[in-house]
Amino acid sequence: MAQAQIIDGKVHAERVRAEVAVQVARLKADYRLQPGLAVVLVGDDPASQIYVRSKGEHSLAVGMHSVTHRLPDTTSQHDLMRLVGELNADPAIHGILVQLPLPKGLDEKAVLAAINPDKDVDGLHVLNAGRLVSGLPALVPCTPLGAMILLRETLGDLTGKRAVVVGRSVLVGKPVAQLLLAADCTVTIAHSRTVDLPAVCREADILVAAVGRPRMIRGDWIKPGAAVIDVGINRVPFDDPVKAAAGRTKVVGDVHFKEACQVAGWITPVPGGVGLMTVAVLLQNTVTAAMRQAGITT
Ligand code: NDP
Numbered sequence: 001m002a003q004a005q006i007i008d009g010k011v012h013a014e015r016v017r018a019e020v021a022v023q024v025a026r027l028k029a030d031y032r033l034q035p036g037l038a039v040v041l042v043g044d045d046p047a048s049q050i051y052v053r054s055k056g057e058h059s060l061a062v063g064m065h066s067v068t069h070r071l072p073d074t075t076s077q078h079d080l081m082r083l084v085g086e087l088n089a090d091p092a093i094h095g096i097l098v099q100l101p102l103p104k105g106l107d108e109k110a111v112l113a114a115i116n117p118d119k120d121v122d123g124l125h126v127l128n129a130g131r132l133v134s135g136l137p138a139l140v141p142c143t144p145l146g147a148m149i150l151l152r153e154t155l156g157d158l159t160g161k162r163a164v165v166v167g168r169s170v171l172v173g174k175p176v177a178q179l180l181l182a183a184d185c186t187v188t189i190a191h192s193r194t195v196d197l198p199a200v201c202r203e204a205d206i207l208v209a210a211v212g213r214p215r216m217i218r219g220d221w222i223k224p225g226a227a228v229i230d231v232g233i234n235r236v237p238f239d240d241p242v243k244a245a246a247g248r249t250k251v252v253g254d255v256h257f258k259e260a261c262q263v264a265g266w267i268t269p270v271p272g273g274v275g276l277m278t279v280a281v282l283l284q285n286t287v288t289a290a291m292r293q294a295g296i297t298t
Helices: 009-031 046-061 077-089 108-114 126-134 142-155 173-182 197-201 241-245 257-261 274-294
Strands: 036-042 065-071 095-098 162-166 186-190 206-209 227-230 234-237 249-252
Touching: 009 046, 009 142, 009 274, 036 046, 036 077, 036 274, 046 065, 046 274, 065 077, 077 095, 077 108, 095 274, 126 173, 142 173, 142 206, 142 227, 142 274, 162 173, 162 197, 173 186, 173 206, 186 197
Parallel strands: 036 065, 036 095, 162 186, 162 206, 206 227
Antiparallel strands: 234 249
């Protein structure tokens, strides 16, 4: 039976990071400009701590100025907003990322709205969302942009392809749909109220799953030969009952990988696919932000 080709996120993320390192070196040499990234973590969520550490390490590795602010979960809205204001005004910082989710009691929307849109390397400020929809230069959320890089590198020109995005969040579903539309795909956005989701998915040449439900998308939902991009990150017990009984868990995507491999033309694994692109694109966005702030166009 046919086996899908694996889209290896590690290879693509390494290439993006290597390109970023070259750009950083050039900006330092030619313009005395060192792109700077500030990451803000409030509280001690274990997953967020891992993501934040990875962002700090990777930004240093490509030669950027990198600052991580770790704040206690007792931090007030006022203090968090004041820090964002200081980072907005800091000329050494070109990108600001506030790690989400914030602890209960803090107003995420207000914090995101307070970030200078030109430094909004997570692409979550409404101005950047609006610029993306309007076809204007925008800072685009990292995971959707990472998914698009994988698709373009794998398929080349996407013109005319039928794309189905399952999920309509501001963080993933909506921006990825906008990027596919901008690439001249014919785009359907599906969600929890979509009628006959399997039939909708079967129309897709490109199927993007951003649902947050482990292995929901089955093999018989996939058009033979389709490119499947699995954004989902779900922690589930091991299939092996002994490991499961010991409380051990593993990460799986929103797509039933084994079944999908028998039908799809290409597929991203979880882990090892889209997730690895997120930090690489964050670095790329920081370089983009630094260049725009300095008025450098090439
Ligand atoms: P959200 O929970 O914000 O959105 C989930 C979307 O899926 C919603 O639009 C929801 O529909 C839809 N949905 C839920 N259940 C169903 C269903 N049964 N049938 C069809 N649609 C359904 O999640 P995110 O977009 O933030 O994240 C999606 C996944 O991607 C998660 O697993 C997350 O962990 C992962 N992720 C991975 C990242 C990375 O790789 N670095 C970054 C960000 C997210 P409705 O709107 O109708 O409720």
